[in-house]
Amino acid sequence: MTEVKAYAATSAASGLTPSTIERREPGAHDVEIAIEFCGLCHSDVHAIRSEWGPAKYPLVPGHEIVGTVSRIGGSVEGFTVGQRVGVGCMVDSCRECDSCLEGFEQYCEAGNIGTYGVVDRRNGGGITQGGYSQGIVVDENYVLTIPEGMDPAAAAPLLCAGVTTFSPLSYLDVQEGDKVGVVGLGGLGHMAVKIAKALGATVTVFTTSPGKESAAKALGADAVVVSSDAAQMDAVKGTLNAILDTVAAVHNINDYLRTLDRDGALIQLGLPSAAMPPVEPGLLIRKRLAYGGSLIGGIAETQEMLDFCAEHGIASDIEMVAAPDLDQAYDRMVAGDVKYRFVLDASTI
Structure with a gap:
């Protein structure tokens, strides 16, 4: 030894x-x-x-x-x-x-x-x-x-952060022209933005902090949505193909499911330490959406x-x-x- x-x-x-x-x-x-x-x-x-x-x-x-x-x-x-x-x-x-x-x-x-x-x-x-x-x-x-x-x-x-975001983007077969959302702009989120952009996707960052817009765009994000602003969230309804949710705090997934287009998918990467609000099945059914998770x-x-x-x-x-x-x-x-x-x-x- x-x-x-x-x-x-x-x-x-x-x-x-x-x-x-x-x-x-x-x-x-x-x-x-x-x-x-x-x-x-x-x-x-x-x-x-x-x-x-x-x-x-x-x-x-x-x-x-x-x-x-x-x-x-x-x-x-x-x-x-x-x-x-x-x-x-x-x-x-x-x-x-x-x-x-x-x-x-x-x-x-x-x-x-x-x-x-x-x-x-x-x-x-x-x-x-x-x-x-x-x-x-x-x-x-x-x-x-x-x-x-x-x-x-x-x-x-x-x-860790790199492969945790790369893996679901690969699994979802994200390609040039796809529209990808990233929830949260921390350690995982900033890598998700960089990798999705390198794959050719148009990237929208969701954040609760209005002050993060310039930082998100500096990383390559094409758009930033303040998720607490109902008007901004309404403006992106049904526009995205995939979302990576990197937030580890308790939050409502349903708000982000509404931003997905038909056959879209939301992949959970952040692991909250308390129970999350339940997912509304109707949101999944009406657009054939998928809600899943991914590990490293x-x-x-x-x-x-x-x-x-x-x-x-x-x-x-x-x-x-x-x-x-x-x-x-x-x-x-x-x-x-x-x-x-x-x-x-x-x-x-």
């Missing part, structure tokens, strides 16, 4: 404090990564504060990891020491169920093994610990290649997303954070005070 420095939560109220954790020695198919950067995701906040259920403490969060390969196992193919790589939201899965075999490891029927906070069934049964640390060891099948020339810090949030992306799809973003010059808009300032960054995330993702500089751990 190798000891590395990290920042961990020891209880729901402890915040993040300096810690030391153990990483396994690389096995035959393992890649050891010296972490350079790790994105801060709002789900990290929910996890360490036990807002999605009791967490297993001590807990090192972080599932948007970019670093360089420091060691490889004897049977590893496709990775070399010094290569820049990434690790996203999962580090393993059963590899046997239909979802895994079809490249949808995020929907593993046995449950995918998250990068932090879950039992690592294949490697001794310990609790996985994430990227707010100096290093990590991951099976080669769950390691991504960061394309040459991509800013490694700005690439980190792509491993598979490994191959995540690599496809990274390559797509590199080809189109897409990266996350970030603000760098030093390790001692993580708690302050969390408070700012909760307050919506970031444009649009924080990234931890692991050299400050």
Whole structure:
């Protein structure tokens, strides 16, 4: 085992404090990564504060990891020491169920093994610990290649926010000329705008904040609708082909379903911590609408997303954070005070 420095939560109220954790020695198919950067995701906040259920403490969060390969196992193919790589939201899965075999490891029927906070069934049964640390060891099948020339810090949030928005746009087969709505302009929303525009879509951003119009258009949005303004919402009824809803607060989905044209779809990406108002079936039935959800992306799809973003010059808009300032960054995330993702500089751990 190798000891590395990290920042961990020891209880729901402890915040993040300096810690030391153990990483396994690389096995035959393992890649050891010296972490350079790790994105801060709002789900990290929910996890360490036990807002999605009791967490297993001590807990090192972080599932948007970019670093360089420091060691490889004897049977590893496709990775070399010094290569820049990434690790996203999962580090393993059963590899046997239909979802895994079809490249949808995020929907593993046995449950995918998250990068932090879950039992690592294949490697001794310990609790996985994430990227707010100096290093990590991951099976080669769950390691991504960061394309040459991509800013490694700005690439980190792509491993969650990027693929979470890319995957449903791919699933919906969004193409040039389609009309896509994006609800919310945070970490997920700003990536949804960029990726949908790169696919050739006309993008409408829905926001509760009138002051975000200039920011949305700077990201590439073609139109901005203040969702609390009934007249603005009425003006876009029946005009959109697809909507990505990135909002994690409780809100009324029906308002956005009314903006879809026949055969449109609304995909839920944000996960509110309380019950949402019920969906009105009549809205779905009268226009053959679909309301669904989507969870991150598979490994191959995540690599496809990274390559797509590199080809189109897409990266996350970030603000760098030093390790001692993580708690302050969390408070700012909760307050919506970031444009649009924080990234931890692991050299400050």
